[in-house]
Amino acid sequence: MHRLTVKTGQRTEMLDVTDRVQNAVAKSSVKNGICCVFVPHTTAAVTINENADPDVPRDILMKLGKVIPPDTDYRHMEGNSDAHIKTSLVGSSETIILEDGKLVLGTWQSIFFCEFDGPRSRKLWVKVIGD
Numbered sequence: 001m002h003r004l005t006v007k008t009g010q011r012t013e014m015l016d017v018t019d020r021v022q023n024a025v026a027k028s029s030v031k032n033g034i035c036c037v038f039v040p041h042t043t044a045a046v047t048i049n050e051n052a053d054p055d056v057p058r059d060i061l062m063k064l065g066k067v068i069p070p071d072t073d074y075r076h077m078e079g080n081s082d083a084h085i086k087t088s089l090v091g092s093s094e095t096i097i098l099e100d101g102k103l104v105l106g107t108w109q110s111i112f113f114c115e116f117d118g119p120r121s122r123k124l125w126v127k128v129i130g131d
């Protein structure tokens with residue numbers, strides 16, 4: 001398993017980690033199979049979405065913030081329930097097909113690390129499994 005570190009700079013942020021995941025795949029000997037990307041945190045997530053227009057991740061974060069505001073009547077004492085809820089909705093893992101050592105993604109797709117309670121130093125785990 002490859003253990004990557006992701007440093008985030010804002011409370012909520014979507015960082016394109018596609019190249020870093022691809023590098024982890026390249027370090028493995030696997031050419032064909034699947035790649036599992038896992039975020040071992042309760043206030044950060046991973047998703048796949050459009051990389052071409054930066055307004056797409058911006059709009060995702062904006063709408064998540066409106067649907068799940070930070071200042072509702074939450075009981076969790078840590079004060080970051082919005083981040084926990086966003087993490088459960090977005091999800092902790094993605095599975096990507098590998099062909100000839102490359103991640104098989106759609107033309108406009110990238111893998112985004114989603115920070116919901118930063119800035120922090122985070123972990124991103126990548127497991128590559130051959131056919």
Ligand code: ZN
Pocket residue numbers: 076078079080081084
């Ligand atoms: Zn918490």
